[in-house]
Amino acid sequence: MSMEDYDYLFKIVLIGNAGVGKTCLVRRFTQGLFPPGQGATIGVDFMIKTVEIKGEKVKLQIWDTAGQERFRSITQSYYRSANALILTYDITCEDSFRCLPEWLREIEQYANNQVVTILVGENIRHNFFLLVISCALYVWSRNLILVLVGNKIDLADKREVHRQRAEDFAEAQSMLYLETSAKESDNVEKLFLDLACELIREAKQNKLDNNDTAPMPGEGKTISYLSCCNVN
Numbered sequence: 128m129s130m131e132d133y134d135y136l137f138k139i140v141l142i143g144n145a146g147v148g149k150t151c152l153v154r155r156f157t158q159g160l161f162p163p164g165q166g167a168t169i170g171v172d173f174m175i176k177t178v179e180i181k182g183e184k185v186k187l188q189i190w191d192t193a194g195q196e197r198f199r200s201i202t203q204s205y206y207r208s209a210n211a212l213i214l215t216y217d218i219t220c221e222d223s224f225r226c227l228p229e230w231l232r233e234i235e236q237y238a239n240n241q242v243v244t245i246l247v248g249e250n251i252r253h254n255f256f257l258l259v260i261s262c263a264l265y266v267w268s269r270n271l272i273l274v275l276v277g278n279k280i281d282l283a284d285k286r287e288v289h290r291q292r293a294e295d296f297a298e299a300q301s302m303l304y305l306e307t308s309a310k311e312s313d314n315v316e317k318l319f320l321d322l323a324c325e326l327i328r329e330a331k332q333n334k335l336d337n338n339d340t341a342p343m344p345g346e347g348k349t350i351s352y353l354s355c356c357n358v359n
């Protein structure tokens with residue numbers, strides 16, 4: 128696709144523990160389906176979807192990273208060039224929520240520039256609030272913005288992470304909090320479209336150098352976190 132085919136191109140990277148539903152979120156958004164028997168991601172994968180927002184064509188390059196620890200050295204190299212970072216956990220899996228500070232450390236270490244993280248998920252324990260807050264401050268100091276997302280809300284009866292915990296966690300770090308279901312398609316469009324809106328907004332404010340919106344490793348873009356916008 129040549130530059131004439133779109134007005135903006137943004138790179139979004141999904142990270143989070145294995146099995147939280149990153150691939151399913153991406154496939155729901157890009158292909159409109161919930162893949163049966165979705166296998167674990169090997170390394171990284173990416174899909175592209177172009178959306179039209181207020182008359183402007185926005186090409187989203189969505190990178191889906193493997194959650195398994197053994198792929199970490201591969202996936203880390205993709206953080207730094209992201210325009211946005213979606214940190215995902217599973218609301219039915221306490222462990223995936225407890226690992227969030229670890230993911231924030233990863234971001235701190237490997238995401239050189241600007242990140243939007245959508246936190247889909249739950250609440251967090253008091254004892255890692257300090258760590259989280261310091262990570263968030265570090266991120267902000269580098270113009271990184273984190274958004275947290277909690278997936279699998281269709282499994283309400285199996286919920287292990289209460290919504291208020293996640294909201295508190297997100298609020299403590301000035302992150303957006305969103306809960307989704309890739310299976311039922313709840314909030315999936317909203318997640319990506321709101322993010323696209325915010326990326327455009329930031330680009331227009333010259334916080335994002337959109338003349339080179341296909342970032343190469345080592346590059347990054349400045350964005351701040353999203354507020355909802357209407358998509359036409």
Ligand SMILES: Nc1nc2c(ncn2[C@@H]2O[C@H](COP(=O)(O)OP(=O)(O)OP(=O)(O)O)[C@@H](O)[C@H]2O)c(=O)[nH]1
Pocket residue numbers: 143144145146147148149150151152162163164165166167168169192193194195278279280281282307308309310311
């Ligand atoms: N009920 C329910 N199951 C989901 C949802 N999203 C994903 N799953 C299931 O969770 C499992 C893991 O989904 P994946 O999308 O492969 O998870 P992942 O985070 O990409 O996993 P890795 O590739 O190993 O990092 C699969 O069995 C999916 O069917 C959801 O919203 N609701």
